Amino acid sequence: MLWEVDVSLTDAAADHAAREVVAGARGLGIDDCTRARTAAGWLIEGDLSRTDIDRIAATLLADPVTESFVVAEVGAAELTVATDGLPTVVHVLPRAGVTDPAGLTAQQALTLLGHPGMIVRSLRKFWLPPLAAADVERLAGKLLANDAIQDIVVGPLTITSLAGGRTWSFTQETIRLAGLDDTALERLSRERCLALTVRELHAVRDHFIALGRDPVEIELETIAQTWSEHCCHKTLSSAVDHVGPAGEAHYDNLLKETVFAATRKIREALGQRDWCVSVFRDNSGVVRFDGDHDICVKVETHNHPSAIEPYGGAATGLGGVIRDVLGTGLGAKPIANLDVFCVAPSDTPAAAVPPGVIHPRRLLAGVVAGVRDYGNRMGIPTIAGAVAFDPGYIGNPLVFCGTVGIMPRGSADAAVMPGDLVVVAGGRTGRDGIHGATFSSIELSSTSETESGGAVQIGHAINEKVLTDFVLEASRQRLFHAITDCGAGGLSSAVGEMGATLGADVDLDTVPLKYEGLSATEAWISEAQERMVLAVDPADWEKLAKIAVDEGVEATAIGTFTGSGRIVLRWQGRVAGELDCHFLHEGRPKQRLKSRHLPAPATATAWHGDGSIAASLLDVLALPDVASKEWIIRQYDHEVQGCSVIKPLLGPGAGPADGTVIRGSLGRDRGIVLGVGLRHRLGRLDPYQMAAGGIVEAIANVVAAGADPDRIALLDNFCWGDTRREDSLGTLVEACRACHDLAIVFAAPFVSGKDSLNNVFAWTDTSGTAREISIPPTLLATAMGQVDDVRRALSPDLKAAGNRLAVVGLSLADMAGSQLELAGRVSGGAVPKVDAAACRAACRAVAAAHRAGLLAACHDVSDGGLAAAVAEMAIAGAVGARVELARVPGGSTSAAPDLAIAFGETPGRFVCEVRPDHEAVFATHLEGVPWAWIGGVTAEPVVDIVATVGTVERVAVEKLARAWRREAV
């Protein structure tokens, strides 16, 4: 029997989802959709009587106070009668095979009510006014559902059963490589979504020729997953012959000789005082924290999946990076998340959105909701982040998710032992996310949505939460030798990496499945979420299994790490595939690439508009990069776990923080500081300065929150366009060089990183012309700092009238890529250059002044320059400030000195608030660094900016706050 239960709110006015449908329809120009109603629907299949299903609806599915329900067999007329006079009924259901968290939860609850073995599928139901069929279709496709993961049914449902799939019976598909020419090999790679180059396929072909046979599908897939850009960073680890502004350079391994090399040199220089523990080795970078804990951090991208399904893509992006931390060493406890999104402007006209692309406003709402629902459910505070806007992100939005973890000292190293069981724990395996690793290594196109929907995963946070509870308890009892997460490439990558030297025998028919019908290959490469692989001593297996039962997690031994040096895959005892570990991990032919980058010469600066400082400030504060992100921040639980100390919004006026600070653990005072830097607007102009500026910004953020400048760990996330092109690869090389140079000067080692290449979107426009758009070269720099005592953390909100304001660092008139340029008030000019040594000196001086207890507030100067920084400090403190531009050091010779001083974005500057009685001591700490007193804090909530000629421009803080919050000024 297949029942449907529809649950709706008794009070129509409380139907928020309906209001969103009406507003969204208006946005799509469907003005006849003036009213709507919604319901949560449930399809329940199993042996249930009418009495049973009524009881289930009343006790489990509907709220007795606020909701009412309708129960009937699927297809019955009463399920599609008009509600409130709205006759059009639209159903939205998860597609077969797509994870349905609510359905799974309901299934579990039914067991609790004494009805095991039911199949439940959730759905959303909408009642709309009579509309043209085309409008219903458009509304459903653009607003109510995402057809990459959902089915839309208008009118009655006609499903008869939810049961699907039959057991797969063993077959092997041999793939003939011997004798194929390059064209045929290329076609094979494309048709099978392998993302292997012809050279790589030559290596595979030759390997199997030597073995005297052709590979079978599962073997070729395993190689493709392992050799994917996503899994082994083949571009960044290539040999490169580079031509750049600093001349010619040759790298045998780009990443090793830039980013890694910087870390190695810093660690060598630190000698005994080296505080790195495990870098670029494990799933996250690990550094020393206090006497008994290490901390680790990782930032990942999940760009391609988020482009196609923003909600699921962002949620599983976060879920994946949380598992990276959980899967570090012998398991770390996730204690903070961060998220950064790069998207096209929300006001992009619908006509400018290429076919197959989700409008950036809907996309941003979707990724925010994904991070919110996953992070909040995990109980991990999302405490840091940023959103950056550029039209170049229209087809390839960037979604960065990061996690910080804490672990007992001495648990960073893990080693699989021969004879250990291969244990998979967590969610079951389904067809979701097949080919995610190889898909992310291919450029998107307007048809990706339909072609690669299978690569999109849907998160089930609660599965990951119980998995986390299980892993942390098992870790506490030391019941496993090693652990890693099932991410890109699924079991093939996880088991392959853990067994990289030992090898493993895996019985794929024992992998727990969501539904029958998966082939051995699908079970092996599926990227179904919320799974971890553990190496468990058989002697500990029973204890581990008991914890799994207690925490409600499924854990299954699916094989053994053998020591044979071979991966042997079996299905019901028969060999399904066999691979040599050495070939799998070392057999990939290295690439030798050419790159070139010569920045365009700077143009002359041209000033536009009336030159008003106050009007410029209001414009700049309201620009999307600068404006308040409160609507996002408040949707994230940034206080769960009780350790948040400097929060993303702070002060009486709830202004923006620089770095955010959390305690490492409850009841302890040592803290972790997080900051991010992103200078995407410089990416196309000067990739070296883009990267350098981002790193300085991330570091300045954590220093402004009180971090020790000698204990800052860095992370890199490179997101680039098509690096198969010489000029594009050239910009990547320049950014790598910047990472190396800045890390060395700041003695801040990179501890982890990730890249996402080929972010190019191709489509055919209405005139039939082939078009493509590439993202700007984008490096996200993340800084993780530490504070000895969180009770001495620092914040940017101005504290008290009468205090003085100082600016530290030189303010130069390089306006290219500035927010003022975006506001249309300046164009051209040079890119702001990083003087790394000067920035380092400024950071150390500010930190020294802070250590001496001299700073009441501190804010780093970034987007929007000095004026925006002071405005933000006043907004947060709900007090006023007076700033005299003539006093700002920098020696500007600009034609518009006021705007240049107020809005220039020279990296590595700080605004400090100092009590008058601390003035003299403050000055002693700043010796040798360019700085000056530029004004003070005032009681009247007004920001006064004194122009170089002595005129005063006044703006009320309330007005600045409204501009920053994008409310009507």
Next chain:
Amino acid sequence: MLSPRALILRAPGTNCDHETAHAFERAGGIARRVHVRALAERPAVADDCQILCIPGGFSYGDDIASGRIFALELKTRLADALVRFRDRGGLVLGICNGFQVLLQTGLLLADPASGSPQASLAHNTSGRFVDRWVRLNCSPGPCVFLRGVDHLELPVAHGEGRFVLRDPALLEPLRAAGQLPLTYAADDAGRSTNPNGAIGDVAGACDPTGRVLGLMPHPERFIDATQHPSWTGRLDPAGSGAGLALFANAVKAMA
């Protein structure tokens, strides 16, 4: 004298259990985190505890409705143990998701005749999850947890926190009986801080004895001054937060 014991009851998806246990310990109690599955196997575990707390989180993912399945599990497997706990004078505290659970189990504000819930926590009017700080007025009446507290500043973090009554006419009698001791108040500028559209600005409810309290705000997130969003330069960083009073009152009452 022995310190009172607090049982922090967790379910799959509970995520405020550690900081809630920490808050009870800071208040001088002994806290023990117990999984509902373990308690169902051995309900006697609750017998040597004086305080039962259901902390915040997303029990069972809140996929159907917040707290629904956790409440169902308590009703089907632990109903007797809970009633026994309350009747022998134990204190019960439900925070956020725990408040939602208490209403759904009927331990709070149930219809005295039928035992069915008269109040619920619906989706916020904004339709969104919200994390922000609110001001609260307290009229403790019989409520043990709020003794001596007349106002509080605490954070909320929820998507389903809008207090609703089956019959709005119940609001005044419940208030008069002292069963609605916590309400959202105005900030310094006179703006309401009600974050979710709750009827009567209700933020928390207790039973007629004052020994069972449920509330949407998170007192365990304001134990230290440094948890306040404006503490730097304004509060003594070594001081405690206002939320500690609720735990201290409970521990004191059972000591």
